[in-house]
Amino acid sequence: MRGSSCVSLALLAVVLLCGAPNSVSAQGVDPQALKQEIDALRTEFETIKKQYGDRLAALESKLGSAQPAAEVAQVPSPSPTGSTTPTANVFNPDMAVIGDFLGAAGRNRVAPSPAFEMHESEVSLQAVVDPYARADFFIAFGQEGVELEEGFITFPTLPGGVLLRAGKMRAAFGKINGLHNHVLSWTDRPLVTTNLVGGEEGISDAGISVARLIPNPWLFLEATGQVFRGDSGELFQSNRPRDLTYVGHLRAYHDITESTNLDLGASYARGQNNAAASESIDGRFATGLVGIDATLRWKPLQRSIYHSFVGRSELVWSRREQPIGTARAFGFYASGDYQFARRWFAGLRYDAAERADDASIRDRGQSATLTYWPSEFSQIRSQYRRIRYADADTANEVLFQFQFSIGAHGAHPF
């Protein structure tokens, strides 16, 4: 209180000082003007005095009311959050953290994995924004730092059946590019992703996405168009603001029976690559990607928690313009995952992918996985992986993974 009165006095002095030169200069001019000036100053002074008086009174009453509140807070409260009422948390977003712990044993000279690694801790924050939109944030804490994995606003109810998204997001290229690590059937991503589709980050960038259902009497058909800033790891690199990345995706889904369904997709992506920047030459070099994906799922409804099968394949063709000519590369993976008991899954994957900048280098890999689910909220997985690198020693590794989630119950991906 003493402090604030000092401040008000100091301010008063400043006001008086500022006013002084004016009054001095006015002295010899006109007594009428001088009187007016003094009146004005007096009014100003009274106003400021009143303002500070009011503010002091408000502060005093605030302090007074804070006193008993502080006493209440000292009383042991059953709620761990102290004096906050449950209603204060009503509008907090749904929060969850998913931990992904990886271990590796074996030999890999090309891309060696550390023996132990807290690969990623993903924090998700999700809530409805207002009657028109919802927001989703996924923040990934990795070994090297923190990254906004995704953060976007979704407008789910625009006219014309359009689903609009804006923000940073994983692009709708193929199937697994859009998926987060923790929902994959493996501890890693297939070679085709590493070699052709931007590695673990994949195509993930800031931009706008528009998705619309195409009405027809036969099947679920959804077309998605996306425009991004143009920076996706090493895959796309924007050298000027106009260098955008474009992604298009068409998805067709059909229930063959109540337990079997087929999910097909075709994707296209195009953007500027890093060929010009990395070799510091002028020119514009684009990378175009075409992808086809197919997923066959089987899950008998009455025994849905015990048995299921997912077979999936993605084929990607890359066309990368480079100073030395255009490189055309191809890669694919095919995988099958079978759930043979309520908590057990076994899977196989075959990988083959040429390198984006040199199609004569073709890597091949095979993986076998075994996954155990102690509960819906944790998962233990082991993966044997053999990669025959075209230009290096064959890698043989055993990878294992603990995955665990706390917080809000997220939706299961489909």
Added chain:
Amino acid sequence: MLIKPSFVAVTLGLAMFCAAGAQAQGRVNVMTTTEDLAAIAREVGGDRVTVESIARGYQDPHFVEAKPSYILKLQKADLLVVVGRELEIGWLPPLIQQSRNAKVQVGAPGYLDASLRARILEIPQGQVTRASGDVHPQGNPHYWLDPENGKAIAKAIGEKLGDLRPGDRTFFDGRVADFSKRVDEGEKRWLATLAPYKGAKVVTYHRSFPNFAERFGLTVIDYVEPKPGIPPSPQHTLDLINEIKQQNVKVILVEPYFDLKTPNSIGQSTGAQVLVMPPSVGGVKAVTDYFSLFDYNVGLLATALQKSGAAGGR
């Protein structure tokens, strides 16, 4: 400048199209998450609604897949009725979000949480953690298995349909009253059938039957699952066998979507009968509506308890 008038025209056209759609007084297109809600919605809506359920009655309603074909169904819905209490939390939110249907978004006029007026049991007290398994913090979502709650659900659906079609409000109110009357009659019958076995002890696989047990005087002493959502463990199964023997439990109730291996082996070691008891309409072929759900289950239980000579709680 030239774009503007055409843009306005398109917007106006869309608005008129939407308005025309809303005015067309066809049947109300009702989607429900489960077949029980669908059965009640059919009773209430009669021929002025079309009703379809996302989950089948013989499917575990906690683990439904969010198939895109459901998105198409939700896209056309005027009303979405959900069980609530986080039963559908693992699969419904992405479906609603992708439905592009403003009517059925959470909180919109076409979204109805059927649990809001029902009597909800097993609302956890004190600190809730997942150390207790997959608990539902808002209480047990299998509340439709009490006929009194069935009436509450019907009333909520009737009022909602009346809001959506004010012209048909009396029609829906009449049907709700008729449904409630028939439920009351049925309840008397079901209570009478099970009266001799009041207090009979049972074991169920999952916590699907607390409301049913409360209404019809059964005592659920334990579960085949050690904790909700956690599959049977050898130790718990052994403990359960001892408990069943000690307390002279005569029946083990298993939902149609659970594996019968463990319940059968418990049954063999204890002499208790294993009954596949559908918690939902459509769970078995004979159960086609809300009334046959109780007819079937009450009959099944009465027969089994009579055979075992368990004349209740002694």
